[in-house]
Amino acid sequence: MSNLTLIQAVNDALHTTMQADPSVHVLGEDVGKKGGVFLATENLTNEFGEERCFNTPLSEDGIVGTAIGMAMNGLKPVAEIQFQDFIFPAFDQIVSEAAKLRYRSGGQYTAPLVIRTPYGGGIRGGLYHSQSGEAYFCHTPGLKVVIPSTPHDAKGLLISAIEDPDPVLFLEPKALYRAVKGEVPEGHYTVDLSTVREVRAGKDVTVFCYGAMVPVAEKAAEAAAAQGIDTRVIDLRTLLPLDEEAVLDAARSTGRVVVVHEAPRFCGFGAEISALIAEHAIEYMEAPVARVTGFDTPFPNTLEHHYLPDQRRVLDAIERVAHY
Amino acid sequence: MSNLTLIQAVNDALHTTMQADPSVHVLGEDVGKKGGVFLATENLTNEFGEERCFNTPLSEDGIVGTAIGMAMNGLKPVAEIQFQDFIFPAFDQIVSEAAKLRYRSGGQYTAPLVIRTPYGGGIRGGLYHSQSGEAYFCHTPGLKVVIPSTPHDAKGLLISAIEDPDPVLFLEPKALYRAVKGEVPEGHYTVDLSTVREVRAGKDVTVFCYGAMVPVAEKAAEAAAAQGIDTRVIDLRTLLPLDEEAVLDAARSTGRVVVVHEAPRFCGFGAEISALIAEHAIEYMEAPVARVTGFDTPFPNTLEHHYLPDQRRVLDAIERVAHY
Amino acid sequence: MKATEPLQVIDSKGGANGYDPGLSEEELLHCYRTMLKVRVFDETCLKLQRSGRIGFSIPNEGIEATQVGAATAMRKTDWLFASYRDFGMALYHGIQPVDMMHNMFGNAADNSRGRQMPVHFTFLEPIRFVSISSPIGTHLPHAVGAAFAAKRRGEDTVAFVSFGDGGTSSLGFHSAMNFAGVWKAPVVFLCQNNGWAISCPSEDQTASESYAIKGKAYGVPGVIVDGNDLLAVRKAVLEAAERARAGGGPTLIECKTFRMGGHSTSDDPTKYIPKEVFDAWRKKDPILRFEKYLKACGLWKKADRARIEGELREEISEAARTAEAVGPPPLETIFSDVYAELPKHLRAQGQAAFDLARRKGDAMAGDGEFPL
Amino acid sequence: MKATEPLQVIDSKGGANGYDPGLSEEELLHCYRTMLKVRVFDETCLKLQRSGRIGFSIPNEGIEATQVGAATAMRKTDWLFASYRDFGMALYHGIQPVDMMHNMFGNAADNSRGRQMPVHFTFLEPIRFVSISSPIGTHLPHAVGAAFAAKRRGEDTVAFVSFGDGGTSSLGFHSAMNFAGVWKAPVVFLCQNNGWAISCPSEDQTASESYAIKGKAYGVPGVIVDGNDLLAVRKAVLEAAERARAGGGPTLIECKTFRMGGHSTSDDPTKYIPKEVFDAWRKKDPILRFEKYLKACGLWKKADRARIEGELREEISEAARTAEAVGPPPLETIFSDVYAELPKHLRAQGQAAFDLARRKGDAMAGDGEFPL
Numbered sequence A, B: 001m002s003n004l005t006l007i008q009a010v011n012d013a014l015h016t017t018m019q020a021d022p023s024v025h026v027l028g029e030d031v032g033k034k035g036g037v038f039l040a041t042e043n044l045t046n047e048f049g050e051e052r053c054f055n056t057p058l059s060e061d062g063i064v065g066t067a068i069g070m071a072m073n074g075l076k077p078v079a080e081i082q083f084q085d086f087i088f089p090a091f092d093q094i095v096s097e098a099a100k101l102r103y104r105s106g107g108q109y110t111a112p113l114v115i116r117t118p119y120g121g122g123i124r125g126g127l128y129h130s131q132s133g134e135a136y137f138c139h140t141p142g143l144k145v146v147i148p149s150t151p152h153d154a155k156g157l158l159i160s161a162i163e164d165p166d167p168v169l170f171l172e173p174k175a176l177y178r179a180v181k182g183e184v185p186e187g188h189y190t191v192d193l194s195t196v197r198e199v200r201a202g203k204d205v206t207v208f209c210y211g212a213m214v215p216v217a218e219k220a221a222e223a224a225a226a227q228g229i230d231t232r233v234i235d236l237r238t239l240l241p242l243d244e245e246a247v248l249d250a251a252r253s254t255g256r257v258v259v260v261h262e263a264p265r266f267c268g269f270g271a272e273i274s275a276l277i278a279e280h281a282i283e284y285m286e287a288p289v290a291r292v293t294g295f296d297t298p299f300p301n302t303l304e305h306h307y308l309p310d311q312r313r314v315l316d317a318i319e320r321v322a323h324y
Numbered sequence C, D: 001m002k003a004t005e006p007l008q009v010i011d012s013k014g015g016a017n018g019y020d021p022g023l024s025e026e027e028l029l030h031c032y033r034t035m036l037k038v039r040v041f042d043e044t045c046l047k048l049q050r051s052g053r054i055g056f057s058i059p060n061e062g063i064e065a066t067q068v069g070a071a072t073a074m075r076k077t078d079w080l081f082a083s084y085r086d087f088g089m090a091l092y093h094g095i096q097p098v099d100m101m102h103n104m105f106g107n108a109a110d111n112s113r114g115r116q117m118p119v120h121f122t123f124l125e126p127i128r129f130v131s132i133s134s135p136i137g138t139h140l141p142h143a144v145g146a147a148f149a150a151k152r153r154g155e156d157t158v159a160f161v162s163f164g165d166g167g168t169s170s171l172g173f174h175s176a177m178n179f180a181g182v183w184k185a186p187v188v189f190l191c192q193n194n195g196w197a198i199s200c201p202s203e204d205q206t207a208s209e210s211y212a213i214k215g216k217a218y219g220v221p222g223v224i225v226d227g228n229d230l231l232a233v234r235k236a237v238l239e240a241a242e243r244a245r246a247g248g249g250p251t252l253i254e255c256k257t258f259r260m261g262g263h264s265t266s267d268d269p270t271k272y273i274p275k276e277v278f279d280a281w282r283k284k285d286p287i288l289r290f291e292k293y294l295k296a297c298g299l300w301k302k303a304d305r306a307r308i309e310g311e312l313r314e315e316i317s318e319a320a321r322t323a324e325a326v327g328p329p330p331l332e333t334i335f336s337d338v339y340a341e342l343p344k345h346l347r348a349q350g351q352a353a354f355d356l357a358r359r360k361g362d363a364m365a366g367d368g369e370f371p372l
């Protein structure tokens, strides 16, 4: 066990898999000598050589497109997209190619690649260094979408993603990169994709969240507890495929639900959680299903703390559904 | 008034605006002499010259990117993307640029362009000539997303879109291009963006739908009527910004709701409708909010009729919520 | 575009200007037979489409030498990232017409399980003919990645990737050429320049002197070849492949040719291509050109063509009959192959579809017409 | 890359090899002053960033001649689609440091209303300095579209678009160059080749001989210029602009230069660029180079520099103080300018945000640190 930050845990997962499996290759802008702008790939080039961890030209389309080809031909590429905001040039490769190759070829060809990318706000990055685009990808059958919120999960989920036979988008909450620390087992271990994590038990209200919203929800739950509202917090951590049964069980267990994410509300991931509940658990609901999300605007810079859901906003929603 | 097909109505709208406003320009692959692969732009080059309606290189990124520049500098570009499935190379330009330019420049620069593109199944087009990608775009503040389902609306909404000061994605249900005919006023008229259309009144169940699902929902509603279920059908037609009040009013009026679209269910547009109801009208609901959608798979070819919601599936959902 | 003189081998009398293609008699005749097979397969598909038995097809008349000439430079261990207008390469390497017909009919025996449109083949054997994708240009970076992987493992495998003149405007072209240049990846880029991207001529596509010169932007050598001259295509592609195998990096080859038909069975080219253009290219027919060479080599007797075509017509009609008799794919193929393992939500959706069919009867197929 | 000899004008003695830049004394001194202004603005921002008063900045030391030389070829009626490392062009055309500082502080007076990061300026007056976007390369097609529109209206406006060496790998470069070539659009493509894209050197970026040669792929002429030579940059850009105005179409200009600082205030370049490289480029300082020319013209006395820098330091510190004193933008700026009219759902979201602030107190700003 070592006590690591989330980004150290990511680095550890890369290190662990590269050591165990020579087919694992890391590519992206500035991932080589510099070790990535957030240092997620620090020291990998030093240790495994420029052939295993290398810089690419400035083209996300090329990074993902060539990584698909590598994956088709037996390598295990782990592509870094410097910020999730810059993944859109690769959208076609992800949505049209990586996600559909197995299906259209009847399983003859597959693209088991991992795309890692930091997402979310909290670093004064404005419109283009703060976005949370998970919903764009979760509407894409054939893809898996994973978001860790603790160092332990970051390592275990990333190892699972690298070992997975299907393409995985691995979104890392950059606001937590250095803000959280935790115990991380040494060496190889995995955290199953498609399971949720109960962050906190509670019987009055359930809060669903993921990524950087997990500590926010936790703090709001603690504040609610002080008012006698017993709040269950669920970290979804694999958004696609989602463990729908676990979500519905948790929703039914409290009959009151709050969904939290940073992304804009309209057609955001939270809508799917609400819709699942409205379709399969509506008779258990004792209050409206509340969403606490970013606003339906681009991401602002100076006022980002107003844009991002904070403890205040989550607590307010918990109170509302609890006292409905 | 003339009796036109939906695609003729689109052509009429282009013709009408090009005649009235010399700044309107049409660009895209094969839109020139050939008149587009579906003939939406037929005769425009003949009539208005190659400078007003012209072919571009095979690059959707270039089509949308240059159209943004034209719009910034006083033209009114109407870009055609040959199939919505091929819009993804332009995703970055749409999501990062067109949708965010006004915001990031404090209104100093704007991109009032229109992107027209045929979407949806029903032509045996398989994975890449059948998709319904509206949800990808509806999660994008700054953009408007419009889908007509009748010739009358196609012309009126497209004229509104061209005259709108903001970027509009205009999705045309290709399955209806020649399948529906209707009265279309001659000359200029508009249909307001951000209003829904009541297709059919009813007091037991509300079906929300759009595009090619409207006639499917209508037929299912008729079949339900034969069983004594009085079904209201609402054509959403402007998905973003959505007339949320109208949606909630309709949902409350029947207390039983079915949402229908062709796109995959997970994180589809229907989820937002369900979520709005779960958040603002749950106390009116007398049954689960049902979704009838494409499956969470890529779009198949031979079996597309199983994939697409049909009268059978919509009727089944109406019965389920009616008898819940 | 500049009228650059393309590489040619076969002259008007059937001579090869001293070039030895290094192909056995059997291989030369196999080239010939494959070109005829492409044409017969095409004819058959056109008839099937016109009579409503299949929905769609893509004509290849005029392009046969480009396809088959390039195929002769490929080994079975290589990778082929083809476009929809390349199936002569598949036929050359022994892929069976009946397996192609399964795809044309989208039946249960189709390797893609009826999920893809016609002409979107996928084969793993006897050559890696990678599942064709409709979006233009997306497969180019895949070829570069596959080539990179082969090189990393120390194999001398080459990735061939074929695309049209229109494809050079795609994003995939830019990324793939650039990455291949930097990585010196063993890739051969085959640009099938047939002069048109559906109705858009090259003047609408690019202002560059040629397509081959686009290699300059990426440090990738470019070659212009007469695409109707099978041996010229072979020569250029083989040289590029050998250089790639030896670690010399990628090459861009522009094959100048012309499609004598429409873009697809949904397209009427006479609407945008002048008749004179067709007439001029008809005289350059790649099959007649190769016949001359075979004749000069003493390998061709007039009777051969009719006999071979007769055999092929029989084989391919039989393939069509066989494929037509196979039923549609079963309902579960909608849900399988999305992921390696069927996730719970898809199992539930599939179950609901079965239940509904049981309760309410089966869905009805529409009669969608394909416009492109 | 090949060591192609770039276009140079100012020689080691300050001579101009007979080139007459056609600039008045006043304009020449304005060039000089503007270069110094860039450097002082930079210095000031670095200090503000290091002391935590602003979050982020982008160094320009070494690039000043590229920016200012190009700016001299632009008219106020032209369009400028700049990158984040181009603000010397804005300063040359009279954009006020204080208005730039409003953006650096993201305050209520910022044209972008505090929505964008620092160094993402937007100005409409006195020159159309288009709102800068972070994604690399997306602005290139905009320039082509704007140029097309100007041409359609019969104006002789030129669209200038500036981007880095890394930007040539972007999709926008490919699309924009291709469309500009086909449309003969009046665009000048300014590639600021500073040798690095953050930590990626040109060898990682492309295998092409140069960046200018990439024009070949699009039928767009390419020119290589010494980017530290203000007059060489002016010469090349002016020629390109004049050709564009006269209907001669686009040009790609590669300015070879080097950034003497990090990629941004979050970057430590000594981690990936050898010290010798810095030393070599320090000798080629573009301001010293231009001083020699001014001296040779009799326009420069040693004392001038210190005096001008003193004035500029005062002006720019004052600008920073002014901007810092302006408060943050009001809450409603989160919701405005998404659409021309505020839609109902945004009005409701804004209202909820106000209500909450009233009931529960205001949100607290974090202390996010920017890593890039």
Ligand SMILES: Cc1ncc(C[n+]2csc(CCOP(=O)(O)OP(=O)(O)O)c2C)c(N)n1
Pocket (backbone or CB within 6 Å): B029, B058, B060, B082, B086, B089, C085, C134, C135, C136, C163, C164, C165, C166, C167, C168, C192, C194, C196, C197, C198, C263
């Ligand atoms: C990204 C994308 N845009 C548009 C299309 C529609 N489309 C199909 S084929 C084609 C023309 C392709 O021309 P070219 O690359 O020259 O190939 P050819 O058909 O001539 O062999 C177009 C525009 C597509 N398939 N993908």
Ligand SMILES: Cc1ncc(C[n+]2csc(CCOP(=O)(O)OP(=O)(O)O)c2C)c(N)n1
Pocket (backbone or CB within 6 Å): A029, A058, A060, A082, A086, A089, D085, D134, D135, D136, D163, D164, D165, D166, D167, D168, D192, D194, D196, D197, D198, D263
């Ligand atoms: C599409 C995209 N990918 C990645 C980034 C992150 N990024 C910002 S600047 C930069 C390097 C740009 O290099 P270059 O174009 O040479 O410009 P320079 O900074 O050297 O002036 C990168 C990779 C981005 N902004 N946009």
Ligand SMILES: [Mg+2]
Pocket (backbone or CB within 6 Å): C164, C165, C166, C192, C193, C194, C195, C196, C197, C198
């Ligand atoms: Mg072509």
Ligand SMILES: [Mg+2]
Pocket (backbone or CB within 6 Å): D164, D165, D166, D192, D193, D194, D195, D196, D197, D198
């Ligand atoms: Mg650079």
